[in-house]
Amino acid sequence: MNARPIGIVGGGLAGLSLGLALRHAGVDVRILEAGDYPRHRVCGEFITGLAPSTIDRLHLRPLLADAHRHRGVAWFQGARLLRRETLPAAALALSRHALDARLAAAFTELGGELLTGQRVDLRERPAGRVFACGRQRARSSWVGLKVHARGLALAANLELHLGREAYVGLCPVEDGWVNVCGLFRVQTGLPADRTAVLPQYLRRCGLGALADRLAAAEIDPASHCAVAGLSFARTLPAPDRLALGDALTMIPPFTGNGMAIALQSAELSLDPLLAWTRGERDWPATVTVANARLQRAFRRRLRSAAVLHPFLLSPFPQRLLATASRCGVLPTRPLYAALH
Template identity: 25%
Template sequence: MSFNVIIVGGGLAGLASAVHLSKEGLSVLLIEKHEYPKHKVCGEYISNEVLPYLNALDFNPFDYGAKKIVDFTLSTPQSRSISAKLPSGGFSISRYCIDWELSKKAKQYGAEILHVNATDIQFKNDRFEVFTHQNKKYTSELVIGSFGKRSNLDMKMNRSFVQKTSPFLGVKAHYKGDFPENAVGLHNFEGGYCGISKVENNDVNICYIADVELFKQYKNIDDFQKRVLSRNRFLKEVFDTYELAFEKPLSISQVSFSKKEPVENHILMCGDSAGMIHPLAGNGMSMAIRAAQMASQKILKFKSGKIKSRADLEIQYTEVWNKEFSSRLKSGHIIARLFRLGFFSELLMILLKTFPFILPNIIKHTHGKPMKAEL
């Protein structure tokens, strides 16, 4: 079967692209190996910068119970903390909910969603061939790669970042507990940091990034949380008093913040496939949604003839992606590195408390301006 666009990977970037392109009349196939709805390891906080674009897609997260976030608390491993108002605010919604609802919206506009594993993407004679584990082949003129942080396709393509072993793992679970629904917390601990916010069903999402080698020194996730994360008093209160809502926490390994390219093998990379920001210093969910708009708009201009060639399409997408995200990613690396320096992070917190105007400015630098409400 042939399509205008095949999207490989059905996370936020892939789903938003599928809604956008199908709403504008292109034939779209989205390939996602997991059925919806499904929980994913994710901080589940999104800044308000994306709301105008989501509204243009006829999607309002507050219709599904998303929590409005206005307050922010940051703490160090020694439990020094500072609180501030988020300059532009945000909202919290589970991936279980938002992915499922966006998938229904994509289908409403005519996109096909196929729940299989894509095993290979080949480009020849100016066309793409996408193969699945069922030995089926699908063809298209264009492919968006939104297959996440690290996948078998990255290895198949021999992308440079997969040659490096990542020192991080991610853990996430929902809990029942008394956490304010208009707040997000970001709490550092030895070797990592943990985000906390309440989602649409009043569960509290707790998601953290941790150093793999440190984690290996402990028996299991529960042991690690009690003996490492709980040295931070904010996290200790959570793990001592909240009730786990999942059967067990979800985890992923090989979480990579290494540099990636926004176009590889003629595939327009989107979301974490193009680059992942440290959750300590930004929010990848907003970046994924913004990248979906950028990729979709460039594809529509290419299909209408306003972009004359595939080479121009790839150049323009790379330029706009780097202009929008490069400085964010660099800021994220620097901030995350500073907070991993132990004693220095405590000094940094003293500085932030002495000059409280600094923190809102840092937040602004790691977030984007409001997106345009246009397709």
């Protein structure tokens, strides 16, 4: 057993996958998680751009074996179909409700220590502590909403809907459920009943046809969830803090790359952390090396997403995108490469 243990704050995708890989390498790992499992999360629930080598390095293959493989995409503006396309590689679709629970079980079966209901002072940064505790709260005018629906016929494997200052993605996951997840500008005067909030947001942003489809479907009442305080500003890592996944930075959700970044950040930090556990490098140098690897890996896609994000939220840029799509001049393959 290695002499130096690792502590991870946060048991989401980044924290659990890193913990799982470290346990396979024989490292003592303790994960402190504020919530519990299983749980629903506001998330697109499909993974794009994840290399097979990352899946194998993190020992994820058996956990993703039954994930749906989606390639067809249909883009809508309001009720109008704009474009159909095929992804260069299949997106892996599995709900966070299932995937987080599987990761937690695999980690503990390997002898990892997972403590739920734990709150940690994030100002404390002892050697060997990794932060994978999700996004940093910020002042923001955006809200994310999500629900699972069943009996919802789709125009393609994945649907993406552009509305006024909003976009929504639909993705089939396990057991016949479809994940409906969207980003909206915060509005006032909405009903207090959480089950009515998403339909109201859809109607107010011009996606009434999608709201009607949702009203006719079966809804999982436990799947309703929301998240506010969303900031997509690019951030630099603190020099004394190793942060992964959303704790490092958030990429706009239209990319379908948020889950992949969480998993990739775990893989990128793995070798520097293993070197530290063996006593080959001190902690400040470990953080510096790992942060440099994360910056190199994600810099281009974060910049590309920051440029494109406003085009999906504002009416005039949306019309430009729609026109380019109808004329067949929208460079979707280069855009996909830049974002992944």
